[in-house]
Amino acid sequence: MTNAYSLDGLLVFSLLFICTCAYFRKVPRLRTWLLSEKKGVWGVFYKAAVIGSRLHLAVALSCFAMAFYVLFIK
Template structure:
């Protein structure tokens, strides 16, 4: 179990948040509902989704590296 108060726990939580927002932006009904505003709390979701979509290769590599770290090294 990853502790969110450690640095690696924060990194895992951020990567999961970015991946979840990028996935939700690809679902048509959720896209219309969550990602229409670009300010406030909905803006945070929008920006995380944009990071996940535009930087999908580095984000996926980071997810793989973090999974190896959490499973084998921690």
């Protein structure tokens, strides 16, 4: 189990957050509901979705690397 207060826990959370927001960007109903604001607290979801969609290869490789680390090394 990953500790939320460690660096690897923070990396797992951020990768899952970016992947989830990128998925929300592909679903039209969720896109208008959750990603309509670009500033403020709700803007974090929009910015994470943009990172996930533009850097999809780097995010995917990071997810695979983190999964390998959590499953086999830790």
